[in-house]
Amino acid sequence: MPRNGSLCVYIGxxxxxxxxxxxxxxxxxxxxxxxxxxRFTIAAYREVLAEGRQWSLLRNTLAIAGGTAFFATVxxxxxxxxxxxxxxxxxxxxxxxxxxxxxxxxxxxxxxWVDLLGRRGYAAKLLELSYGDxxxxxxxxxxxxxxxxxxxVYYPLVAFATFLALRGFDRRFEEAGLCVAGKGRVFRRITLxxxxxxxxxxxxxVFMLALVSFSTPSLLQVNVYPAEIxxxxxxxxxxxxxxxxxxxxxxxxxxxxxxxxxxxxxSRPWLTGAHRPRNAAGRRSGxxxxxxxxxxxxxxxxxxxxxxALIRRAMPARSFFEALRTAKEEIxxxxxxxxxxxxxxxxxxxxMAYLERLRLLDSATRTGAGGLRGAQRGSGGALHRIFALSxxxxxxSGPVLGIGLILTWxxxxxxxxxxxxxxxxxxxxxxxxxxxxxxxxxxxLTALDPALEEAAxxxxxxxxxxxxGIILPLLWPSLVAVWGLTFVLSVGELEATVLVCPPGQxxxxxxxxxxxHYGPSRLVSALSLITVLLILAGAIVTLVIYGYARRxxxxxx
Amino acid sequence: xxxxxxxxxxxxxxxxxxxxxxxxVYTALDEMYSQPVLRAFEKQTGVKVKAVYDTEASKTTGLxxxxxxxxxxxxxxxxxNNEVVQTIVLKNEGVTAPYVSPAAxxxxxxxxxxxxxxxxxxxxxxxxxxxxxxxxxxxxxxxDFTKPEWAGAxxxxxxLFGTTATHAAVLFxxxxxxxxxxxxxxxxxxDVAVLAGNATVRDxxxxxxxxxxxxxxxxxxxxxxxxxxxKWIMPDxxxxxxGTLVIPNTVALIRAGPNPQGGKALIDYLLxxxxxxxxxxxxxxxxxxxxxIETPETVPNLTEVKAMPVDFAAAAxxxxxxxxxxxxxxxx
Numbered sequence: 001m002p003r004n005g006s007l008c009v010y011i012g013x014x015x016x017x018x019x020x021x022x023x024x025x026x027x028x029x030x031x032x033x034x035x036x037x038x039r040f041t042i043a044a045y046r047e048v049l050a051e052g053r054q055w056s057l058l059r060n061t062l063a064i065a066g067g068t069a070f071f072a073t074v075x076x077x078x079x080x081x082x083x084x085x086x087x088x089x090x091x092x093x094x095x096x097x098x099x100x101x102x103x104x105x106x107x108x109x110x111x112x113w114v115d116l117l118g119r120r121g122y123a124a125k126l127l128e129l130s131y132g133d134x135x136x137x138x139x140x141x142x143x144x145x146x147x148x149x150x151x152x153v154y155y156p157l158v159a160f161a162t163f164l165a166l167r168g169f170d171r172r173f174e175e176a177g178l179c180v181a182g183k184g185r186v187f188r189r190i191t192l193x194x195x196x197x198x199x200x201x202x203x204x205x206v207f208m209l210a211l212v213s214f215s216t217p218s219l220l221q222v223n224v225y226p227a228e229i230x231x232x233x234x235x236x237x238x239x240x241x242x243x244x245x246x247x248x249x250x251x252x253x254x255x256x257x258x259x260x261x262x263x264x265x266x267s268r269p270w271l272t273g274a275h276r277p278r279n280a281a282g283r284r285s286g287x288x289x290x291x292x293x294x295x296x297x298x299x300x301x302x303x304x305x306x307x308x309a310l311i312r313r314a315m316p317a318r319s320f321f322e323a324l325r326t327a328k329e330e331i332x333x334x335x336x337x338x339x340x341x342x343x344x345x346x347x348x349x350x351x352m353a354y355l356e357r358l359r360l361l362d363s364a365t366r367t368g369a370g371g372l373r374g375a376q377r378g379s380g381g382a383l384h385r386i387f388a389l390s391x392x393x394x395x396x397s398g399p400v401l402g403i404g405l406i407l408t409w410x411x412x413x414x415x416x417x418x419x420x421x422x423x424x425x426x427x428x429x430x431x432x433x434x435x436x437x438x439x440x441x442x443x444x445l446t447a448l449d450p451a452l453e454e455a456a457x458x459x460x461x462x463x464x465x466x467x468x469g470i471i472l473p474l475l476w477p478s479l480v481a482v483w484g485l486t487f488v489l490s491v492g493e494l495e496a497t498v499l500v501c502p503p504g505q506x507x508x509x510x511x512x513x514x515x516x517h518y519g520p521s522r523l524v525s526a527l528s529l530i531t532v533l534l535i536l537a538g539a540i541v542t543l544v545i546y547g548y549a550r551r552x553x554x555x556x557x
Numbered sequence: 558x559x560x561x562x563x564x565x566x567x568x569x570x571x572x573x574x575x576x577x578x579x580x581x582v583y584t585a586l587d588e589m590y591s592q593p594v595l596r597a598f599e600k601q602t603g604v605k606v607k608a609v610y611d612t613e614a615s616k617t618t619g620l621x622x623x624x625x626x627x628x629x630x631x632x633x634x635x636x637x638n639n640e641v642v643q644t645i646v647l648k649n650e651g652v653t654a655p656y657v658s659p660a661a662x663x664x665x666x667x668x669x670x671x672x673x674x675x676x677x678x679x680x681x682x683x684x685x686x687x688x689x690x691x692x693x694x695x696x697x698x699x700x701d702f703t704k705p706e707w708a709g710a711x712x713x714x715x716x717l718f719g720t721t722a723t724h725a726a727v728l729f730x731x732x733x734x735x736x737x738x739x740x741x742x743x744x745x746x747x748d749v750a751v752l753a754g755n756a757t758v759r760d761x762x763x764x765x766x767x768x769x770x771x772x773x774x775x776x777x778x779x780x781x782x783x784x785x786x787x788k789w790i791m792p793d794x795x796x797x798x799x800g801t802l803v804i805p806n807t808v809a810l811i812r813a814g815p816n817p818q819g820g821k822a823l824i825d826y827l828l829x830x831x832x833x834x835x836x837x838x839x840x841x842x843x844x845x846x847x848x849x850i851e852t853p854e855t856v857p858n859l860t861e862v863k864a865m866p867v868d869f870a871a872a873a874x875x876x877x878x879x880x881x882x883x884x885x886x887x888x889x
Contacts (some may be wrong), residue, residue, distance in 0.1 A: 053885065222755060233622045235717040235880045237646060406626040420632065499623055503581045503607035503632065514588050514610045 007463055014351040018387070021348075021431040025404025026392050032241035032407065034167050044240030045247070053223075058248060061211065061224045064146050065252070068210035071151035073084050073158050073203045075254035075298060080162020082295035085288030094295065095163075096543075101302040102156040103535040105492030105509065107215035108528040109153050111516075113140060113304030114219070115313060122309070141220050146516035149216055152302040154206040159295075161202030197264050199445075204260045205436060211252055212397050215513075225249050226397045226495070233399055253395035257388070277374040307532070314525035323526035327511060334508040334534065336490055337422055341429035344486035346479055348430065352387050353445045354467065359383050361450075361457065393431035398495020401431055405500050422505055428496040433486045440485065444478035445471070477549035478513075484542030491535050508534070561627040574828035580819035584637040585808060590839050590873040591637065597835070604819055609633070614853065624652050624811065634820030636809045637665045637827060641668075642723045644807040648674040656821055660828035663847045667867070668805045677805030678828050679787045679836040679843035682862060683724055684801065686759055686777045690766040696795045699771060703743035710768040712750040712758050716741075716883050720755065720773050723872065724802050729879040731799075732869040741887045749845040751888060763787040773804075775841035778828040778855065791862055805846055806836075824876065837843055 034042055048054070083094050101109075111280050117123050122379050123137040139145060173194065177186035214226035225245055232242035250508040252514050314320065324331075393401050405428055409419040448471065472479075500509055515524050566696060573781050584591045595606045610619045621643045628651070636653070637643045647653050648670065668677030687695040691710075696702070702711045716725040729737040750767060758770035759777060761795035763785035778787035791801045808827045810820050823831040824833065830850050836843035837852040844857050852858075 051885075217754070231717055231884070234619055235722065235884070236877055237622070237625070237650075238877075403622070403626050406623070408631070410627050410630050412630050419630075498619060499626075501609070503583075503609045504579070506610075 003460075010351070010463075011355060014348065014355055017348055018352060018390070020408070021427050022390050022393050022434055025408045025431065026396050027403055028407040029396070029400055029404040029406075030242050031340070033240040036240060037090060042240070043121065045244045048241055048244040052467055054248070057223060057228055057245075060143055060217075060222055061226075061249070063143050064150065064217065064222070064224060065207050065211040067143070067147035068150040068154060069203050069207040071147060072155040072206045073199070075151060075155040076158025076160075076206075077160035077199060077203060078291050079295045079298060080166065081157065082288065082291035083163040083264050084166040085291060086295075088320045090292075094132075094292075094299075095160075097299045097303065098156045098159050098295070100536070101153055101299075103539055104153060104303075104306060104486055104492075104532050105214060105535075107219065107492075107494065107509075108310070108531060109306050109512070110149050110216045110219045111524070111528060112309040113149050114307040116305060117145075141222070143222055145220050146217050146222050149220070150206075150210045150213070155298075155302070157205050158199060158202035161198050164421065166197075168232075169194055172433075175524075196405050197226070200260060200263060200440070204256060205439075207256050208253060208391075208394065208435070210250060211256075212395060214398060226399075229397050230399050233403070239403070242397075243400060246400045247422035249397060250392065250395045253391055257391060273452065292419075307529070310525045310529050310532075314522055314529055317521040319526040321414050323523055323530055326523075327508065327527055327530070330506050330508045330511045331530065333422065333505050333536065334531075337425055337429070337507055338487050338490040338538065340422070341426045341433075341490040341493075342483045343435055344426060345430045345486045345490075346441070346483045349434060349441040350445075350475075350479060352390070352438050353441040354471065356383055356387065356442065357445050358507060360461065361453070364458065388439060390434045392484065394433070394435045398428075398432065398497075399499060402428060402496040402499030405496065407430070419500075420502055422502065424500045424502065425497050425505075425507065428500055429486070429490040429493050430484065431494055432493060433489045436489070437482050441479065444475055444482070447478075448474055477546050480542055480546045480549055483535040484539060484546070487538045488535050492533065561761050565823060570846070571743050578595045578816045578819060579607045580635065580816055580823050581607045581609075581633045582635040582637055582823060583609045583611075583624060583633045584639075585611040585620055585643075586637060586639040587841070589730060590836060590841050590843075593839075594827070594832055594835055597831075598823060599643065601826070602822060604822065606823065618852070625650050628812075630651055631811045631814045633811050634829075635823050635827075636811060638807045638809070640720055640723045640797050640804045641675075641682075641807050642873045643878055644675045644809050645670075645870055646876065647809065648672075648682040649873065650836055652812060653809040654814075655822060656810040658821070658828050660825045663709050664828070665846060668846055675807045675809040676824075676828055677807050678846055679833045680803045680805035680846055680859070681773045681841070681843060682791060682803050682857065682864075683719065683720065684772060684774055685769055686762050686772050686780065686787055686789045687769045688762050688765050688767075689786045689788055691765060695771060695788075696792070697790070697795065698798060700740075700793075702749055702769070702771065703747050705747070709746065709748040709750075711747070712752050712761055712767040712770040713744070714716050714755045714758050715751050715753065715888070716773070717859070717880055717888070718754070721771070722876070722880065722886050723804055724771075725883060726872040726876045726879045727802055727867050727869075729882075730868060731865070732798055734878075738882055740888070741883065745887055747802035759787070765847045775843065776858070778842045779840055781855075793859065793865070794863045798863060800863040802867065803844070803862065803864040806843070 033044060034040055036044075059376045079098060083091055083098070085092050104112075115121055117140045121137070127137060140148070169191075173190050174186055177190045181189070212226055214224075214230060217224045218227045218230070225248055228243045229242045232238045232245060366419075383548075393404075404421075405424055408426070409424055418427070452470050452474075453466055456470055461469075492509060493507075494513060498510050498513065499505055501507060506514075508527060512524055512527050512531065515521065515527070565700075578879055582595065585596075588608075591608070591610065595608055598604070599606055609620065609623075620636070624631070624633060624647060627633070631652075636647060644653070653674045657673040658676060661676040662679065664676055668680075670676070683699075685699070696704075696707065701707060702713070714721040716722055725737075725741075728740065732740070736774070750761075752761060752770075755772040755776045756779075758772045759780050761767050762770040762772075763780045763783075763885065765786075768790060771792075772789075773787070777787070778872060780787040781789070793799045806827075808824050810817065810824060814820050830845075830847055832850070833843070833845035833847055833850050837845055837850065837856045842853070842856045844859055845852060846859060850861075
């Protein structure tokens with residue numbers, strides 16, 4: 001990599017920030033769990049692994065993550081297909097409608113579904129009225145209940161991935177294949193390898209989100225690793241045991257990432273990325289019409305029902321004014337926090353992805369083989385492997401990351417600027433969602449035609465001018481999308497935030513949980529709806545900026 | 558650099574220098590009850606209070622872990638707990654500092670730390686809540702929860718958190734391991750439901766999902782005030798009864814907190830009769846520990862309640878062992 005002063009500062013800042021949020025907090029937690037009373041011991045790990053409960057925890061955790069990934073993928077693929085089939089105007093409406101379930105934080109969706117399907121929920125009352133005392137809805141307080149809630153929250157991720165895959169899919173490949181082979185073989189050998197990787201990336205994100213989630217399983221009283229970690233901390237004061245329970249989560253996450261990586265490596269390079277989108281719309285068929293009907297039904301179930309339940313519970317309308325009056329500071333704090341977190345995580349993720357790209361460019365220049373495109377198919381080197389550790393702070397679960405941040409930033413001698421202000425919560429959000437932002441930014445950079453930058457590089461243009469003059473102008477619509485995703489996730493973040501939020505600066509998510517003592521009360525429901533509106537507002541702003549940015553890029557192009 | 562400046566500006570919100578340093582309190586008592594008290598302190602003294610409230614999910618213990626983790630550079634001055642045992646855990650971890658408040662002199666010795674690390678005020682009691690549509694003759698002892706007539710009809714909160722965890726630890730400390738384990742095994746055999754929290758127990762009983770439940774006075778009173786078909790009684794009050802568990806709020810000074818003087822002033826205020834009076838008049842009907850405080854009729858009088866004699870330090874020592882048994886055997 002060519003070295004100069006500004007590049008060294010850039011690399012140093014990126015690596016320092018990455019280490020500060022992604023490596024040091026988990027490292028300190030791990031270190032403290034094996035360094036007990038001045039000596040090294042893995043007794044806590046041995047004890048945890050020997051417990052009979054491990055199997056039921058592992059079974060529940062994997063069943064929830066796997067089941068959610070499966071059902072969200074099934075629902076998402078149909079919905080994504082429907083979006084691809086829809087006409088231009090309906091597609092816009094459908095995309096907006098599909099975004100809403102994902103914008104409802106899972107713990108808020110859970111509260112709403114408990115209201116609907118809980119033991120004394122609306123469905124139970126309806127069934128009792130219709131069929132008498134013996135009739136009751138399916139039990140929500142079980143693994144299947146968690147999968148149900150999660151699937152309806154996360155399927156839009158797969159739907160969007162499917163839509164993007166179909167939009168970028170050049171149907172000429174299929175048409176060419178059909179000249180010499182049957183539909184089944186074309187689907188297996190051409191269609192699936194082309195759209196599979198993108199859809200599977202959506203599935204992977206869903207798996208990871210469901211794997212480490214604490215709030216929904218906890219509200220529905222299902223024992224999973226994240227809930228166990230929380231119990232270990234709080235009920236047993238057992239720091240080492242809690243950390244030891246995070247290890248299976250990390251293993252499961254790493255296994256899923258490895259499987260995904262292997263699949264991506266096997267996908268056909270001669271097909272991927274070698275096309276321009278054609279026939280993005282117009283997949284009209286009988287299947288398409290059925291998929292559209294099903295998707296609208298799904299949107300109604302996953303959006304209207306939970307939001308309707310929350311609105312019903314929050315009535316009369318004065319509850320909203322009361323909530324707004326009492327939670328003004330929390331709303332402001334949340335907006336500041338989520339905006340700052342989304343900005344920082346997007347900037348860091350882009351910096352990391354660009355460093356990897358610079359490293360590849362450097363390697364391609366030195367070897368002269370295949371240019372950047374060729375180098376991108378390589379392993380990516382040490383930097384790539386280090387940045388892959390961005391998954392660790394997410395996988396160790398929120399409470400462990402929270403403790404890690406306390407150990408890292410609350411030290412005598414360190415300035416209070418970080419730990420005594422909202423910045424520590426910003427870092428918690430950055431740590432939790434860096435993995436997703438890094439993957440997103442990396443994918444966007446990979447999709448950018450490397451010839452532009454290679455030509456500039458050969459012409460002697462420095463890295464800063466290449467970034468500001470070529471990369472950022474072309475990439476900023478995608479970065480706006482990454483910002484929007486992390487904003488949405490940061491507004492709902494709870495599990496690490498609850499341990500580190502500074503006195504007097506409470507985000508909405510923590511306030512809602514604080515008020516949940518009396519169940520889904522009017523105020524809790526009103527605040528939940530305000531949170532959803534806040535997220536929606538953020539998503540709309542993102543969409544508007546994204547649309548504007550795309551138009552600008554097209555005009556330049 | 559622009560990005561960094563923006564983050565610093567965002568982070569700097571609310572961290573400007575103030576004339577009087579604020580007192581930072583971590584409180585496990587529900588925000589709806591603790592916030593008015595803290596506001597009254599601010600009004601009376603002019604000292605700003607910054608509070609971190611505990612959430613329903615963590616029920617005291619989240620704040621306790623946070624205080625332990627922050628021990629090397631404490632951010633809080635005062636810990637206001639809604640029970641006792643976790644405060645003793647903090648004392649044992651070296652998180653608290655001794656401070657004998659002049660306002661604590663009227664508090665019964667049972668509710669004060671002999672070393673001055675904490676003092677109790679405004680208590681809640683463990684009570685049996687029952688659905689008046691379903692139960693005419695309610696049980697009078699927690700031991701009745703193991704009787705066949707209540708099989709499948711009784712509920713308790715998860716005994717790993719909050720006052721139910723304290724109750725379990727106290728039973729282990731008072732009865733000894735064998736009897737306490739036997740009691741929980743009998744509860745399990747009698748198909749007693751284990752719910753998320755005391756508020757859920759109250760709701761489920763009030764809705765008729767379960768006939769009886771074990772909860773706290775504040776939760777039970779909420780159901781009665783809301784006009785739901787529920788009433789509550791103090792268990793084990795008879796001649797032979799062991800008494801009910803009375804759990805006070807506790808307050809402790811944090812060792813090496815940033816504003817010890819402000820912390821002591823807040824502790825003095827929290828232990829004053831005004832605060833006990835204020836908390837007694839809320840929906841949570843907290844029971845004053847100091848004598849002579851006038852309360853509404855619905856608030857039990859401590860002199861008329863048969864309270865379980867408890868060694869809270871012994872209960873704290875039993876906490877980990879009882880929690881382990883409950884998690885591994887009772888909640889399998």
